[in-house]
Amino acid sequence: MCRTCGVQFAQSHAPPPRCPICEDERQYVGWNGQQWTTLDDLVAEGRRNTIEELEPGLLQIATRPPVAIGQRALIAQTPAGNVMWDCVSLVDEESIQALRARGGLSAIAISHPHFYASMATWSAASDDCRSTSTLPTRSGCSTSARACACGRLKPRRSCQALR
Ligand SMILES: [Zn+2]
Helix, strand or coil: CECCCCCCCCCCCCCCCCCHHHHCCCCCCCCCCCCECCHHHHHHCCCEEEEEEEECCEEEEEEECCCCCCCEEEEEEECCEEEEECCCCCCCHHHHHHHHCCCCCCEEEECCHHHCCCHHHHHHCCCCCEEEEEEECCCCCEEEEEECCCCCEEECCCCHHHC
């Protein structure tokens, strides 16, 4: 995943050549160039997710110390299932178990490309629940993707951010 924006890319033997999120004119590539990390590295750095009840029926997941731009995810707990609104990059077994104890995830909705984070891995860890973006990308397509068991994104439609 990109260390600057926290967006996860499909598994590969070599890092991707570039991050289209960071190369967008609204973001930036750091002075030291494109940097990549992995879920294992984030855990090895001592990062953990915290799950906090903001109010009845509304949870927040945040990573401490923060990753990328300090994304947080909200979990709306509804009778029809739990919906993750936006996403965080760190996915670990402890967080997955904590969410399962609260009913797991039925869907993931992303409001902005900076919150794509690790939606594919969160989806795969949640019985491949649907992940969708609520906003069109610059190319005009919406990013609707599912994660398969191997953790790779399977875009339903062509989208630069998911290639
Ligand atoms: Zn990036």
